[in-house]
Amino acid sequence: MNVRRLIPAAALAGAVALGATALTACGGAGATAGGADGKLDVMASFYPLQFLAERIGKDHVKVDTLTKPGVEPHDLEITPKQTGRLGEADVVLYLKSLQPAVDKAVAQSGVKNIVDAATLTPLEVHGTSGHDHGADADHPEEGHGDEHGHSHGEAAEDPHVWLDPVKYAEVAKGVGAALEKADPGHAADYRKNTEELVARLTALNTEFEDGLKNTATRTFITTHAAFGYLAERYGLDQEGISGVDPESEPSPARMKDLQAVAKKENVSTVFFETLASDKTAKSLASDTGLKTDVLDPLEGITDKSQGADYFEVMRSNLKNLQKALGTK
Incomplete structure (x- = not known):
């Protein structure tokens, strides 16, 4: 975890x-x-x-x-x-x-x-997943690490x-x-609208809880280690690629490491995001015999997004996770 x-x-x-x-x-x-x-x-x-x-x-x-x-x-x-x-x-x-x-x-x-x-909301520090595969596991992409004020391999406030x-x-x-x-x-209107939105988010949380309750594996691999809170909430293990710069190749050591993780945890898919290149994901997938799919960190909506707004994209993420994790 x-x-x-x-x-x-x-x-x-x-x-x-x-x-x-x-x-x-x-x-x-x-x-x-x-x-x-x-x-x-x-x-x-x-x-x-x-x-x-x-x-x-x-x-x-x-x-x-x-x-x-x-x-x-x-x-x-x-x-x-x-x-x-x-x-x-x-x-x-x-x-x-x-x-x-x-x-x-x-x-x-x-x-x-x-x-x-x-x-x-309280921020958390997300280090590596429950698998001890080295300090590089959840290091953010180059540049991303600097903005969080942490060096390579060090856990950062997510x-x-x-x-x-x-x-x-x-x-x-x-x-x-x-x-x-x-x-x-207009305070009364803002309060009413907030309550309605929170109710929808509560319902979405229930959808994720129910949808990810029974799966063949609890581990997923992503090029952008942005899903620590999601993994924590629903009892999953996020494995991020070392460096996680979408334009760069993962290191040979990390490729070998993730290949072992994929085999041991029955991982089928490497996830990439919509606002960045899928080069890293495809490179890893090619060398490990895995498939690729989208897990959107929802940092922006474009015509390439799998949905028109937050709720639609999150439900697409849920569907893609269910498929990759082997929902029973």
């Missing part, structure tokens, strides 16, 4: 308290915030937070994102125009440590209502909380509360 370490409760509480203090009504107590159209101007750093803002805010918000469809979030570089737009937003939603360029821009933006999703419906629901509640504070005139 994945190794995890919870951030101390006191530190989490302090971060949330600081975030709550920073959230002030844009138009004064009881006023409706927003621009000339009366809508709250929300800037989200990437798709998972954009989705929450749109589903919770609905007609009361105008949502933009710094990460356009098809752009790999981790490698995002912000343009001067985006920096200007960021500074004009009523509310900024981001996830600290995921996108270094965003962290820097947000810190310099001067926006009062800034919400860091990393303070809304930011991919949205891939666990339960943790994503906790983030949704925090986003809903932030919109209520920024736009108290």
Whole structure:
């Protein structure tokens, strides 16, 4: 199983308290915030937070994102125009440590209502899976490791909380509360929309629990080690390829290691993602006799995505996992 370490409760509480203090009504107590159209101007750093803002805010918000469809979030570089737009937003939603360029821009933006999703649910440290195959197992891709502040092979605080419906629901509640504070005139609507979204996420969690309850194997291999929370939630073992740069070949040692894992754990499939090349997955699959399929980390939606929104893509992920793991 994945190794995890919870951030101390006191530190989490302090971060949330600081975030709550920073959230002030844009138009004064009881006023409706927003621009000339009366809508709250929300800037989200990437798709998972954009989705929450749109589903919770609905007609009361105008949502933009710094990460356009098809752009790999981790490698995002912000343009001067985006920096200007960021500074004009009523509310900024981001996830600290995921996108270094965003962290820097947000810190310099001067926006009062800034919400860091990393303070809304406890982050965990995901090391290697339950199999002891060396320190390289879950190392993020080159560049990805640096942004998390960890060296090669070292366990890092995992930011991919949205891939666990339960943790994503906790983030949704925090986003809903932030919109209520920024736009108290529509607080009741934000609260209602948040409750509806959380109910849907709770139902999705049940679908995953039931769908992954009985499988031939509990181990899956992925080129992007983004699924630690999902694996932890549903009792699975994630095996990440060393280096995990989609454009690079896995090391010979790791190829041999994963070949042994695949044989021992009856692994049939190497997963790759939609926003990156499948070169690494196909290389490993070719040398190990495995198939390839998509396991989408949902960092963005494009016409190549297996679904039009978060729920559709997550259900596609579930279906692909069931097929690869051998659901009984």
